[in-house]
Amino acid sequence: MTLSGNDVAKHNDAKSCWVIVHVIQTPFGKAYDVTDFLPEHPGGSKIILKYAGKDATEEYDPIHPPDTLDKYLDKSKHLGPVNMDTVAKEVMQEDPDEVERQQRVAQKPLLEQCYNLHDFEAVARRVMKRTAWGYYSSAADDEITMRENHSAFHRIWFRPRVLVDVEKVDFSTKMLGTPCSIPIYITATALGKLGNPEGEVVLTRAAHKHEVIQMIPTLASCSFDEIVDARQGDQVQWLQLYVNKDREITKKIIQHAEKRGCKGLFITVDAPQLGRREKDMRSKFTDPGSNVQSGSTTDTSQGAARAISSFIDPSLSWKDIPWFQSVTKMPIILKGVQRVEDVLKAVEAGVQGVVLSNHGGRQLDFARSAVEILAETMPVLRERGLENKIEIFVDGGIRRATDIIKCLCLGATGVGIGRPFLYAMSAYGQPGVDRAIQLLKDEMEMNMRLIGCTKVSELHPELLDTRALSVHATTPVDHLSGAVYDPLAVPAQRPKGPPVKARL
Secondary structure, eight states: OOBOHHHHHTOEETTEEEEEEOOSSSSEEEEEEOTTTGGGOTTOSHHHHTTTTSBOHHHHGGGSOTTHHHHHSOGGGEEEEEEGGGSOOOOOOOOHHHHHHHHHHHTOOOGGGOOSHHHHHHHHHHHSOHHHHHHHHOOBTTOHHHHHHHHGGGGOEEOOOOSOOOSSOBOOEEETTEEESSSEEEOOOSOGGGTOTTTTHHHHHHHHHHTOEEEEOTTOSSOHHHHHHTOOTTOOEEEEEOOBSSHHHHHHHHHHHHHTTOOOEEEEOSOSSOOOBHHHHHTTOOOOOOTTOOSOOOOGGGOHHHHTOTTBOTTOOGGGHHHHHHHOOSOEEEEEEOSHHHHHHHHHHTOSEEEEOOGGGTSSTTOOOHHHHHHHHHHHHHHTTOTTTSEEEEESSOOSHHHHHHHHHHTOSEEEEOHHHHHHHHHHHHHHHHHHHHHHHHHHHHHHHHHTOSBGGGOOGGGEEOTTTTOOOOOOOOHHHHHHOOOOOOOOOOOSOSOOOOOO
16 A cells, blocks of 8 residues: 555654655655654654654665665564655755855866865865765864874885886786785775765775775665675675674674675774764764664764764674684774784784774874884884785875875785765766776876886885884974965866856
8 A cells, every 4th residue: 555645744753753765766755663763763763753754865865775774674664655746845944055055066176177186075075065074074083193194194205216117017916815906995984875875886886997996884875785786797895894782783794795795804993982073073963873773872962973883892802803703704804903013913813904094083083194003013024924924904094196105115905095085976976986096096107107116016115215204293384485385276166157068
């Protein structure tokens, strides 16, 4: 039986709460009885009651995989299809901020005006919704570590070779046995639909096109199966895992990922509690969380990050590693290692890799940059003959191919890049991600030539001067040079005018 909008509208309070979710964009939505779920909802009952008896699609879609209700709401509460033509359309008050944002979207720079990864961030900041930008761009506390992640690369200098035949440059490599066109992977980042309605599958398609690996996030907006189904050919994906307090749930996630063909399990180990991210908090994000949590409450005033993460197990420890090894044959990589002593423990535990990472500066402020930890770690591994026992990855702050090359010279297998691809996707969709990856490839070829190397295996520490890397002294402001320096600029907004005809 097909319900009408009036049927649903009668159930509009805490005693009887029905909502409509237009899960697949057809003339029909689906109605659900969420009355009993109200006190259990991770985002609190208030957000659901706001849409009691109404269509909740606009709020639901960006942060929930489409199979969430099928998985986590008892089938007896699935009420059937709703004819959306009978659902009253709410008259929304015009939001001046949204009108202004849409104008910025219409006048954003052409894609061809973006020449580096910073440009995509600048455009995304202008065109994204405030809550989405607050979530993507935020970092812990004073955001010192987030800025340090990138600025640390500025304290490493090259010692290039000259008179080397660099006509042919090949920067392809292998990561965990998988051939890659460039030593990067798209690292896991949550809530892709906040930036683009298609979410993480945009990144999946771009990863296939450019022959790079995508790490699937636990807190994706798309369902895990949607992301895997978007895979093409022999494309390789890895799984990023936040460990659930319920180990049976964790086991099911891992084994399902392995069955679906994932080739690596990246266990996040730097987030027993998510950090305090004030940009996110100030955006007053009060929406419910992802589908991975159930039956817990959360303080949504703490922002989106806290609202989607209450399921994470703070008791996770080294003693759990054997259990993970017992439930999967996938290579196990610990994501979020931040000191050489823990890298040595990882080798001893028999895992296949670590990601040196501070979670993009979103966890502990004043954690050191991953590249600094890398420079400290690799000499110790080489001294003990362990450099080939484990693969070392790095993420955080990478914005240029020179950053990638510096990590490879120090001994990294590859690097993860996250937010820049979210920004490119948010601003321009898949064409933006394609261009961002291609810009890195172009930079990589040029800088490999300029450093005097033709392949990844030729990159080594002697090509770098890292003496200043661990010096965290504040540099005095040079007012004179600052007064006369003409800074580089990001693309300007185009003047308002007739629409530009698409070029074939």
